Amino acid sequence: MAGCATTSPTTPSTTAAATAAPAPASASGGPACSGSGAFTFPDPVGDDNGPGTYTYPTDAVYKPGSFDITELQVVPSADQVEFRVSVNGRIEDPWDSPAWGGNGFSVQMVFIHIDTDHKPGSGVQDGLPGTNVRFKAEEAWDRAVIISPQGAIRVNSEIEQKAPQWKDRIIVPRVTRASGRTLIAVVDTRALGGPPQDSWGYQVLMQSNEGFPAKTDLLTRKVNEFEGQHRFGGGTDYDNDPHVIDIIVPPGGDPVQKQHEILSKYNKAATTDVKPADLAVVPMVYPCAK
Ligand SMILES: [Ca+2]
Numbered sequence: 142m143a144g145c146a147t148t149s150p151t152t153p154s155t156t157a158a159a160t161a162a163p164a165p166a167s168a169s170g171g172p173a174c175s176g177s178g179a180f181t182f183p184d185p186v187g188d189d190n191g192p193g194t195y196t197y198p199t200d201a202v203y204k205p206g207s208f209d210i211t212e213l214q215v216v217p218s219a220d221q222v223e224f225r226v227s228v229n230g231r232i233e234d235p236w237d238s239p240a241w242g243g244n245g246f247s248v249q250m251v252f253i254h255i256d257t258d259h260k261p262g263s264g265v266q267d268g269l270p271g272t273n274v275r276f277k278a279e280e281a282w283d284r285a286v287i288i289s290p291q292g293a294i295r296v297n298s299e300i301e302q303k304a305p306q307w308k309d310r311i312i313v314p315r316v317t318r319a320s321g322r323t324l325i326a327v328v329d330t331r332a333l334g335g336p337p338q339d340s341w342g343y344q345v346l347m348q349s350n351e352g353f354p355a356k357t358d359l360l361t362r363k364v365n366e367f368e369g370q371h372r373f374g375g376g377t378d379y380d381n382d383p384h385v386i387d388i389i390v391p392p393g394g395d396p397v398q399k400q401h402e403i404l405s406k407y408n409k410a411a412t413t414d415v416k417p418a419d420l421a422v423v424p425m426v427y428p429c430a431k
């Protein structure tokens with residue numbers, strides 16, 4: 142059942158023989174697709190500032206590059222899919238995640254929203270709680286994978302409290318771990334409703350793991366007007382600004398400029414009773430669609 146994955150004590154069965162070799166990003170800097178839904182999609186370095194203004198929290202654990210997506214890889218094999226999100230810095234565990242049943246890292250958290258049918262009105266337009274973004278009707282997400290350092294019991298409890306209406310769409314990976322600069326989630330293919338297709342769309346929302354989130358936020362860290370010890374800065378003190386630090390954008394044009402434009406389009410005047418229409422609309426990226 143999609144919402145109730147438990148952490149497996151075994152290591153992921155991802156041997157070179159069992160896993161399709163991911164293609165490297167293409168020389169042009171665009172997506173590299175190797176068929177059967179496998180791909181590598183690049184994101185530039187240095188755009189870990191949301192709409193262009195966001196700054197990291199001041200505490201020393203938030204090291205430069207920690208929230209800067211450099212690449213998304215989707216690697217399908219027989220009965221599971223690996224989602225690999227790389228950042229521009231070695232992933233560390235300053236909060237000692239084993240002490241709280243965690244997954245070997247501390248400050249990052251990623252929500253991967255996936256559009257599996259590209260049909261208007263099919264899926265969910267709201268981003269996961271705490272992201273303050275939404276999707277177009279024709280790009281509504283059908284599955285979301287949470288890559289959190291928190292253990293599966295905690296993540297499932299948060300989903301139950303904050304997004305129960307989507308719990309069958311939200312996937313807590315069978316295994317979540319970090320290796321070098323890469324966050325890795327291993328998901329059962331059946332939790333995705335079937336193997337990844339070249340027609341699928343993805344959006345990677347980079348967030349930060351907040352162990353003490355607000356009651357409307359699914360383990361997300363807030364962005365305020367001014368940065369604080371554990372708050373991002375450069376946004377607003379309300380829930381109208383996108384609470385995402387880096388995203389991926391469709392190929393073509395300057396990806397940094399594109400991201401800044403996308404994440405700047407929200408209603409700054411909406412400070413109370415924020416409506417979906419006030420929020421920034423983030424695009425799905427269809428790396429291998431024909
Ligand atoms: Ca980036």
Ligand SMILES: [Ca+2]
Pocket residue numbers: 256257258259260263264265279280281282283
């Ligand atoms: Ca959809």
Ligand SMILES: [Ca+2]
Pocket residue numbers: 184185188210387388389390400
């Ligand atoms: Ca980006």
